Amino acid sequence: MESITNLLQAQLHTHIDTTMTLGEKATAFILLVSTISGFVFLTCKAYNLLRLVFSLFILPGQSLRTFGPPSSYAIITGASDGLGKEFALQLSRTPFNLLLISRTGAKLDALASQIRSANRNIDVRTLAFDFRTVNDASGSALATLKSAIEELDEVAVLINNVGKSHDIPVPFVETEEEEMRDIININCLSTLLTTAIVAPKMVTRKRGLILTMGSFGGMLPTPLLATYSGSKAFLQQWSTALGSELQPHGVTVELVQSYLVTSAMSKIRRPSLLVPSAKAFVRSVLQSVGRTGGAQGWGWTSSPYWTHAIMQWGLGGIAGINDRWVVGVNKGMHQEIRKRALRKKERDSKKGS
Numbered sequence: 001m002e003s004i005t006n007l008l009q010a011q012l013h014t015h016i017d018t019t020m021t022l023g024e025k026a027t028a029f030i031l032l033v034s035t036i037s038g039f040v041f042l043t044c045k046a047y048n049l050l051r052l053v054f055s056l057f058i059l060p061g062q063s064l065r066t067f068g069p070p071s072s073y074a075i076i077t078g079a080s081d082g083l084g085k086e087f088a089l090q091l092s093r094t095p096f097n098l099l100l101i102s103r104t105g106a107k108l109d110a111l112a113s114q115i116r117s118a119n120r121n122i123d124v125r126t127l128a129f130d131f132r133t134v135n136d137a138s139g140s141a142l143a144t145l146k147s148a149i150e151e152l153d154e155v156a157v158l159i160n161n162v163g164k165s166h167d168i169p170v171p172f173v174e175t176e177e178e179e180m181r182d183i184i185n186i187n188c189l190s191t192l193l194t195t196a197i198v199a200p201k202m203v204t205r206k207r208g209l210i211l212t213m214g215s216f217g218g219m220l221p222t223p224l225l226a227t228y229s230g231s232k233a234f235l236q237q238w239s240t241a242l243g244s245e246l247q248p249h250g251v252t253v254e255l256v257q258s259y260l261v262t263s264a265m266s267k268i269r270r271p272s273l274l275v276p277s278a279k280a281f282v283r284s285v286l287q288s289v290g291r292t293g294g295a296q297g298w299g300w301t302s303s304p305y306w307t308h309a310i311m312q313w314g315l316g317g318i319a320g321i322n323d324r325w326v327v328g329v330n331k332g333m334h335q336e337i338r339k340r341a342l343r344k345k346e347r348d349s350k351k352g353s
C-alpha cells in the first residue's frame with residue numbers, strides 16, 4: 001500500500017509540473033488516477049481469470065482417500081436418483097462403503113445390487129427414509145436416522161444431496177403450505193440434522209468431507225421459486241459458516257454450486273453445453289474437492305462444472321447479483337417456464353379425461 005502511494009506521488013511530481021494552470025493540473029491528475037485505476041482493475045481481472053483457468057482445468061482436487069480409509073463410509077442423501085445416484089456409483093469406485101438414503105426402498109435396493117455386483121468388497125447399506133418427517137414431534141424418525149448412521153464405524157464423506165424444488169414455478173402467494181414446509185424440512189432442516197449427527201465424530205477424528213448441494217437459485221434470487229431459492233441461500237450461508245468452524249478441526253466443508261443438470265428435478269433429459277448429465281456433473285465435483293472453480297470470492301464453495309463455473313464467474317463480475325435488472329431477467333425466464341408448464345398440465349389433463 002505504501003509503495004503504491006510512493007509511486008503515485010512520484011508520478012504526480014513527474015506529470016504535474018508547477019507551471020501548469022489549476023485546470024490543467026486537475027485534468028492531468030484525473031487522467032493519471034484513471035490510468036492507475038484502469039491498470040489495477042485489469043490486473044485484478046486477469047488474475048481472477050488465471051485463477052479460474054487454473055482451478056478448473058489445471059490444478060487437481062484433493063484426493064478423496066485422504067478423508068478416510070477404504071473401510072470408512074460415504075453417506076448419500078437422496079441417493080436413488082439423479083445426482084445422488086451418481087454420487088453413490090462414483091464414490092463406490094474410490095472405494096468407500098456406502099449408506100444410501102431416500103424414500104423408495106426398491107430403488108435403493110436395485111442400486112445397491114448394481115454396486116455390489118461391480119465391487120463385491122464394499123458394504124452397501126440402504127435406509128428407506130422420508131426426510132419430510134425429520135420435524136416429527138415424537139422424534140422417532142430422527143432416532144431411526146441417527147441409529148442407522150451411528151452403526152457405521154467411520155463416516156469419511158457426507159453428501160447432503162437430498163433436495164426438493166417447487167413442482168412448477170409458482171408465485172409465492174399461490175404456493176401450497178405443504179410444498180413450503182416440505183422444501184424447508186427436506187432442504188434445510190434435514191441437512192442440518194444429518195450433519196449434526198455426522199460432524200462431531202469427524203471432528204474427533206480430525207478428518208472428513210461434508211459436501212452440500214447448493215444451487216444458482218441460492219446465489220441469484222429466483223422469483224416464482226422463492227421458497228426453494230431462499231432454502232438454497234440458507235444452505236449457502238450455513239455451509240460457509242460451518243466450513244470456517246470445522247476447518248481448524250481438519251474437516252473439509254464445501255457447498256457445491258450448480259446451474260441446471262439433467263434429472264427428474266430439472267425435467268431436462270438431454271444434456272447440452274450448459275446442462276450436463278448427472279454423471280459428468282458429479283465427476284467434476286469429486287475431481288475438484290478443495291478447488292473453488294467459478295465460485296471465486298465465495299469461501300468454502302465450489303462451482304466445479306466448467307460451463308456453470310464460467311457463468312458464475314461472469315455473473316459475479318458483471319453485475320451485483322441482487323441487482324433489480326438481473327432478478328427481473330430471472331423472473332421473466334421463470335414466468336415463461338410457468339406458462340409452458342401450465343400449458344403442458346392442461347394438455348395432459350385433456351389426454352387423461
Ligand SMILES: NC(=O)c1ccc[n+]([C@@H]2O[C@H](COP(=O)([O-])OP(=O)(O)OC[C@H]3O[C@@H](n4cnc5c(N)ncnc54)[C@H](OP(=O)(O)O)[C@@H]3O)[C@@H](O)[C@H]2O)c1
Nearest residue numbers: 078080081082083102103104131163260261263264265266
Ligand atoms: N438437477 C438440477 O438441475 C439441480 C440444479 C441445482 C441444484 N440441484 C440440487 O441437487 C440435488 C439433487 O437434485 P436432483 O436433480 O438429483 O434431484 P432428483 O432427481 O429429484 O432426485 C432427488 C433424490 O432425492 C430423493 N428424495 C426426494 N424427496 C425425498 C424425501 N422426502 N426423503 C428422502 N429422499 C427424498 C429422491 O428419491 P425418492 O423419490 O426415492 O425419495 C431422489 O433420490 C438437490 O439438492 C437439488 O436442489 C439440482
